[in-house]
Amino acid sequence: MTWYDAPSHTAGAALVARLADLPGGMPDIDLRAGGLRVQPSDGTAEAAQELGLVANPAGLETLDVVIEAADPAAVQPFWQTVLGYPAGLEDPLRRDPAFAVRRLTEPRPLRNRIHVDVVRAADAVDRAREVTGREPSGAFGVMLPDDEGNEVDLVPGETLPGTTDWLALFGAMTFYPTSSPAPLVTAAAELADAAGVPLMIDVRREGVAFDSGKDQWEESPEFVALAQRIETAAKDLGLSADPARLRFVQFGIDAADVPALRAFWVTLLGYEEDPRPHVTDIYDPRRLNPVLFFQQLEEPREQRNRIRFELAVPDPERTVEAAMAAGGRILSEKPYLVADPEGNEVVVRTPKTRPST
Structure with missing residues (x-):
């Protein structure tokens, strides 16, 4: 993957349009107001250079999740169902975190200090509950456990008020299947900049997903009007939305000392703190990786999780050094296994190549 800084959505969309004309089809592209991340293909670097876009290695991190289980074969289908990943545990649109279920190498207690939240269309949530055979429970009536007790809050979304094509899944999202994404991307980029x-x-070979980011449509009164204009642009191009293919995924961490743990993960991930009072979220400033939030522990828990993160970065040694300065410790190397100040674990490694189709 390569990140190119760009001054606007429209400047990034110009690269999308150029790449659409190259042999080999459209690569995966994540376009933001300040730049875009591209799955490299022949001609990408040349097209970016001609448009004056500069590669920046700072945008290449990915954050994925590992769930350890005594019987991975029994646990994996549950997570495929709640996430809506039809084959394996990777998002077919390659937007959301990849999950992996791996065999436990030593006994670990069932309770986790790391929590998974998934928000999907209401009918998809109903189907997942039916397939898994689990009745929702928990404080909010949305928690489902897998066969070994690992839990997910599977939350039903709803239609974004004032729109027909968008869902409110913590963020506002829609997806337009198309084999020719450039005209819609160009139109939406111009609308967003205006x-x-x-x-x-x-941007995917399968189509184009639009997303406000968590809570951003609520924070911006102008967002619904923008969503309506994008709907109109899509309809003018003869496109129909399929937002049910989308989901929102975030992770919560229980903490005895929320400020200390929050500061560690901000340093490790290069995230920023949500400035709103009484909100503990931290987020990727490029809106490429999942949101984390922190919950105050009511009582201490001395245990190791069955859930951990995997962070892929271009320079693991530099990242681990920063993590140590923020209160972390190295548990093992090659790849690095790092614990935060309260024992939650993250593997820090170099990126793997993800398939673009």
């Missing part, structure tokens, strides 16, 4: 509203535009 409105002054940051927009996440994920």
Whole structure:
């Protein structure tokens, strides 16, 4: 993957249009107000250079998740169902975190300090509950456990008020299947720049996903108007939305010392703190990787999780050094296994190549 800084959505969309004309088809592209991440293909670097876009290695991190299980074969189908990943545990649109279920190498207790939240269309949530055979429970009535007790809050979304094509899944999202994404991307980029509203535009061979980012449509009164204009542009191009293919995924961490743990993960991930009072979220400033939030532990828990993160970065040694300065410790190397100040674990490694189809 390569990140190119760009001054606007429209400047990034110009590269999308250029790449659409190259042999080999459209690569995966994540377009943001300040740049775009591209799955490299022949001609990408040349097209970017001609448009004056500069590669920046700072945008190449990915954050994925590992769930350890005594019987991975029994646990994996549950997570495929709740996530809506039809084959394996990777998002077919390659937007959301990849999950992996791996065999436990030593006994670990069932309770986790790391939590998974998934928000999907309401009918998809109903189907997942039916397939898994689990009745929702928990404080909010949305928690489902897998066969070994690992839990997910599977939350039903709803239609974004004032629109027909968008769902409110913590973020506002829609997806337009198309084999010719460039005209829609160009139109949406111009609309977003004119409105002054940051927009996440994920371009795939399968189509184009639009996303406000978590809570951003609520924070921006102009967002719904932008969503309506994008709907009109899509309809003018003869496109129909399929937002049910999308989901929102975030992770919560229980903490005895929320400020200390929050500071560690901000340093490790290069995230920023949500400035709103009483909100503990931290987020990727490029809106490429999942949101994390922190919950105050009511009582201490001395245990190791069955859930951990995997962070892929271009320079693991430098990242681990920063993590140590923020209170972390190295548990093992090659690849690095790092613990935060309260024992939650993350593997830090170099990126793997993800398939673009």
